[in-house]
Amino acid sequence: MIFEQFYLGCLAHASYLIGSEGEAVIVDPQRDVDIYIDAAREHGLRITHILETHLHADFVSGHMELAKRTGADIYLGAGSGAKFPHVEANEGDQISAGKCRLKILSTPGHTGESICVVVTDTERSEQPYAVLTGDTMFIGEVGRPDLSETHTPAELAALLYDSLYDKLLKLPDDVLVYPAHGAGSMCGRNISSERFSTMGKQRKENYALQAKSCEEFVAMVTAELPARPAYFLRDVEMNRSGAATLSELQPIPALSSDEVAALQSAGALVLDTRSAGEFGASHVPSALNIGLGGQFASWAGSIIGLDKDIILVCADDENASEARMRLARVGIERTVGFLQGGMEAWSAAGKKVGRTPQLTPVELSKEMQRGGALIILDVRNPGEWRDGHIDGAQHHALNSLEHSLTELDPEGNYAVHCKGGYRSSIACSILQARGFRSVVNLAGGFDAWLAAGFPKTEETQTVAAH
16 A cells, blocks of 8 residues: 655645555645646556545645546535535445545534545555544644534534544554644644654543543533634635636736835735745835745735735745745635845835844843833734743734734834744734834744743733633
8 A cells, every 4th residue: 555645834734645556545635736646656556536534624625626637536525515526425435446445434523524534455454554534633633613604613512522432532542643734724723743643642642532521522622712714714615616726827927116016005915925034124015924934825814815916025936936826725816926026126126115123032131121111912822822921921812913903002112922933923014014113023932032041921811812
């Protein structure tokens, strides 16, 4: 058996190729599907089946394009409502690829149509080798139960409990666990950075598998759910209908500084994909900074949505193409161009330049000791905040910052931080675009603060309520 995991760090997304005796099954494909076609060719396999563990909310799937290019059938769990030709996968159904046997488990909870796939390599053993858990169970976490328009989170969580405790937990301890997402995905709260595990290890270490009752489980997994990104439901509908192939997207044009300025004045969003340091040194005023070096597409989808015209500012033309691809992966298709020549061309054209000062931990400590009106803004998630934060800081998680702006004084002096400086640069750019006059970014974030020997507090009374 050939078993290959493809991990897309930008989306913390895992997809899979399973092959035997010339046939291959692809599970949860990303939108750009050449990687699967190339891998199948290298292994001498023909793609015969495409499985989706559910209708994904955080990215646009490549199942339609992959089916068109290979002739493979698409399989989805019962009740998906998919509007394209597909095979309904029900509890106990089996799919064969050579000497591999894939058994379907119906596992609603993250979504109503969610399935898991038990993989058996009959050439090796009649016992299960692995289970592909989709978004039903992650490493150290389970899928968020708030993505349905017809069920409450509590109702979905109760279904998820049954799926986990009555089905997945009945698999042997040595069965390998391969989920559809890793650390950083917005489909779970605190997913491990490990990309696979075993059922035995998860049985012992996954907090959600320690519940003594369904009621306890429901309370556990519905507490402090992060805000659901608005684009999630749009991506579900794109995946239900079948997205356009990437070849249908037109190339993005290079734009002069004057053209960028005119489009920005007409309402287009300037998205700067460079690092926090580069953005801080100079940027197009009111630009949003989401660096390609992090989970670019997920944050772009969450903060921008799918309905804005976007102009890219990138380090070079190659990065512009990469950014455009990553945006398309989450359904952002209104990229109207990129700034030709980057910020050098913008400055050379005599355009006004924005700046975001970068503060070191030592400099921040000195500012705090002066006793001025400095406001320290922590934009990490609640779990990170509870594990320790800078004394006196205010907490406004990045994924809900837009809703917190009315609670913040635009005339205040802000020092913004996250864990490492990536999310805080996004937050700084949001604040500056909204007219906040004094905003600095803590270079290196909370990690740098601790590394410099400065203290943290675990008191929680300063947490801002949302």
